[in-house]
Amino acid sequence: xxxxxxxxEIFDTIRKNKLRTFLTGLSVASGIFILVILLGFGNGxxxxxxxxxxxxxxxKVSAWxxxxxxxxxxxxxxxRIRFMNEDFETIGYNFNDLIxxxxxxxxxxxxxxxxxxxxxxxxxxxxxxxxxxxENIKMVEGRYINQTDEKAxxxxxxxxxxIRDDVFRDLDSPIGEFLDISGIRFKIVGVYSEMIDExxxxxxxxNTTAQLIMTGETQVNSLEYTIPRMDNxxxxxxxxxxxxxxxxxxxxxxxxxxxxxxxxMEFGNALEQAKRFYGLTNNIKLFFWFVGVCTIIAGVVxxxxxxxxxxxxxxxxxxxxxxxxxxxxxxxxxxxxxxxxVTAISGFGGLVFSMLLLEFVGPHVEIEYVLNPSVDLKxxxxxxxxxxxxxxxxxxxxxxxxxRIKVIEALRDE
Amino acid sequence: xxxxxxxHKSYKMGSNSLHVLKGINFKAEKGELVAIMxxxxxxxxxLLNIIGMLDLADTGEYVLDEVPIKNLSETKAAQYRNKFLxxxxxxxxxxxxxxxxxxxxxxxxxxxxxxxxxxxxxxNYLDKVGLKEWATHLPSxxxxxxxxxxxxxRAMAAEPKVLLADEPTGALDSKTSYEVMDLIQNxxxxxxxxxxxxxEEDIAHMCKRIVHLKDGVIVEDKKVEQxxxxxxxx
Ligand SMILES: Nc1ncnc2c1ncn2[C@@H]1O[C@H](COP(=O)(O)OP(=O)(O)O)[C@@H](O)[C@H]1O
Ligand SMILES: [Mg+2]
Numbered sequence: 001x002x003x004x005x006x007x008x009e010i011f012d013t014i015r016k017n018k019l020r021t022f023l024t025g026l027s028v029a030s031g032i033f034i035l036v037i038l039l040g041f042g043n044g045x046x047x048x049x050x051x052x053x054x055x056x057x058x059x060k061v062s063a064w065x066x067x068x069x070x071x072x073x074x075x076x077x078x079x080r081i082r083f084m085n086e087d088f089e090t091i092g093y094n095f096n097d098l099i100x101x102x103x104x105x106x107x108x109x110x111x112x113x114x115x116x117x118x119x120x121x122x123x124x125x126x127x128x129x130x131x132x133x134x135e136n137i138k139m140v141e142g143r144y145i146n147q148t149d150e151k152a153x154x155x156x157x158x159x160x161x162x163i164r165d166d167v168f169r170d171l172d173s174p175i176g177e178f179l180d181i182s183g184i185r186f187k188i189v190g191v192y193s194e195m196i197d198e199x200x201x202x203x204x205x206x207n208t209t210a211q212l213i214m215t216g217e218t219q220v221n222s223l224e225y226t227i228p229r230m231d232n233x234x235x236x237x238x239x240x241x242x243x244x245x246x247x248x249x250x251x252x253x254x255x256x257x258x259x260x261x262x263x264x265m266e267f268g269n270a271l272e273q274a275k276r277f278y279g280l281t282n283n284i285k286l287f288f289w290f291v292g293v294c295t296i297i298a299g300v301v302x303x304x305x306x307x308x309x310x311x312x313x314x315x316x317x318x319x320x321x322x323x324x325x326x327x328x329x330x331x332x333x334x335x336x337x338x339x340x341x342v343t344a345i346s347g348f349g350g351l352v353f354s355m356l357l358l359e360f361v362g363p364h365v366e367i368e369y370v371l372n373p374s375v376d377l378k379x380x381x382x383x384x385x386x387x388x389x390x391x392x393x394x395x396x397x398x399x400x401x402x403x404r405i406k407v408i409e410a411l412r413d414e
Numbered sequence: 415x416x417x418x419x420x421x422h423k424s425y426k427m428g429s430n431s432l433h434v435l436k437g438i439n440f441k442a443e444k445g446e447l448v449a450i451m452x453x454x455x456x457x458x459x460x461l462l463n464i465i466g467m468l469d470l471a472d473t474g475e476y477v478l479d480e481v482p483i484k485n486l487s488e489t490k491a492a493q494y495r496n497k498f499l500x501x502x503x504x505x506x507x508x509x510x511x512x513x514x515x516x517x518x519x520x521x522x523x524x525x526x527x528x529x530x531x532x533x534x535x536x537x538n539y540l541d542k543v544g545l546k547e548w549a550t551h552l553p554s555x556x557x558x559x560x561x562x563x564x565x566x567x568r569a570m571a572a573e574p575k576v577l578l579a580d581e582p583t584g585a586l587d588s589k590t591s592y593e594v595m596d597l598i599q600n601x602x603x604x605x606x607x608x609x610x611x612x613x614e615e616d617i618a619h620m621c622k623r624i625v626h627l628k629d630g631v632i633v634e635d636k637k638v639e640q641x642x643x644x645x646x647x648x
Contacts, residue, residue: 316507325495326492406469407469
């Protein structure tokens with residue numbers, strides 16, 4: 001390998017057989033290129049789908065009240081279940097270790113909303129300060145509802161970006177403006193953005209304010225929680241399921257509902273849905289791997305084909321070299337050395353080129369469900385090494401046969 | 415220098431076997447210039463290839479410079495070819511992508527001579543065959559006679575004990591043939607042992623001894639008055 005004379009001989013050969021070298025190199029480089037791009041997009045899809053779900057609270061577990069359909073403990077069916085503030089507080093206390101953020105929601109129905117003379121028709125509800133984290137809401141202006149607002153029953157609201165764009169487009173900022181909600185003035189303190197457009201058409205106020213001023217009750221319309229961040233997906237799914245079961249157990253008992261009454265309450269678990277999507281991405285990745293491996297196999301076959309042709313083309317030269325005193329191993333060495341060198345250079349060339357492409361173009365890719373396609377360098381390098389190794393192995397046999405061929409036969413070959 | 419006793423060689427072709435050499439006995443001393451003659455298919459090339467260790471005899475003894483050539487591994491044979499023998503072929507057998515000097519330097523590469531020394535030696539031998547100015551030309555840019563002179567320079571560069579030439583003038587016109595023979599005579603004058611296979615009488619008479627092959631045996635072996643090729647070359 002470190003025989004400088006042989007390196008010089010190899011460079012001479014390469015320099016004087018540019019087309020052959022170029023074609024070998026091209027097939028190797030393009031194989032690696034295709035593989036890296038494919039793997040990159042496989043990862044990109046995974047990133048994209050992960051992002052989509054993160055935006056919409058992938059770890060959310062919720063409960064909504066309904067109407068009982070079964071008789072239980074002497075209570076008639078048809079009873080409307082009401083979740084109360086105490087439910088929210090007790091759950092937060094009891095299942096502290098399964099919960100990262102929690103919020104209750106209070107719907108404000110039948111209220112009129114006006115901005116100056118303009119009448120607005122948007123969803124209106126109360127929520128806790130942690131609603132921001134449960135729903136993964138990003139503030140674009142001002143602030144979200146905080147503990148002080150909640151404790152002091154402040155008459156403040158945050159609005160979705162779409163409302164700002166529709167109603168307040170003439171202003172620099174809607175912050176500090178007042179909305180008239182059923183005759184009461186609410187100050188706008190923040191504007192938020194969401195992944196889904198409809199979720200930007202909402203007006204949110206503190207739960208306490210909504211209950212005190214609007215409904216006059218301590219009832220809430222939904223309970224929503226997120227679980228703490230888990231190391232892996234399976235663990236997260238299990239935790240979410242545990243939280244769902246805990247919620248169910250507590251709420252059924254507290255509200256005296258038959259365990260098999262499916263209409264009395266409804267539970268939502270986003271992770272179980274996400275799991276299906278994850279399965280899908282895994283399949284897509286698997287598919288890309290499959291295509292990639294096929295590409296590599298094609299590359300290996302290509303390299304060994306080229307090796308066969310190269311050896312065939314050089315049979316006479318090999319005969320001459322042997323007549324001049326080349327030993328069989330030096331012939332094998334010469335052919336493989338050149339093959340390894342060309343494969344390595346072009347393989348890493350293709351690798352660098354495709355990685356650069358992913359590096360610079362990747363972040364700008366804006367296809368739905370594809371985000372920042374990128375590739376693990378280790379995987380890519382391993383692939384190149386595999387290609388070099390298998391190309392060499394495939395090339396060894398024709399090289400060995402050529403080295404063993406009798407000189408007079410090699411020289412007769414035209 | 416060369417000693418051959420009762421050498422046999424046959425080629426197998428399917429179920430048939432063609433007995434080409436049927437008991438060759440031959441000796442050549444150092445400094446001889448021997449022509450091997452015979453009609454086409456008489457086994458001249460076969461004999462030369464065995465002497466050159468490019469092919470193996472079936473039975474018989476072969477001693478080259480007091481070294482018995484028998485049961486050689488490929489590697490050993492390659493070593494001996496490199497150290498002891500130089501070849502000149504009818505079809506030149508130059509490597510087409512290497513220029514003249516690189517072709518001449520190639521046997522030295524296999525002798526593990528350093529690059530710089532290789533270049534110097536190769537240029538020196540190219541000079542001897544009168545092609546110093548053509549050192550960087552590819553074989554495709556040379557005439558037939560020039561190619562054969564490059565091939566002779568290459569064969570001599572390794573400083574072999576024996577130079578083997580199989581119809582070296584077979585592809586050349588008579589004027590060029592004499593130039594090549596002149597070169598071979600000069601090399602012989604310096605004391606080198608040379609075997610030349612030919613079927614041309616005039617070429618054979620430019621050697622010092624003629625061996626005649628027929629039906630697989632040597633039928634005639636005579637010393638001749640050497641005709642100097644330079645008489646025909648201007
Ligand atoms: N590799 C081979 N296989 C079979 N027959 C061969 C082979 N080489 C030579 N021959 C045959 O052996 C005979 C002698 O060939 P060769 O030594 O080349 O003759 P010459 O050089 O005198 O013309 C010919 O009949 C030729 O056809
Ligand atoms: Mg012949």
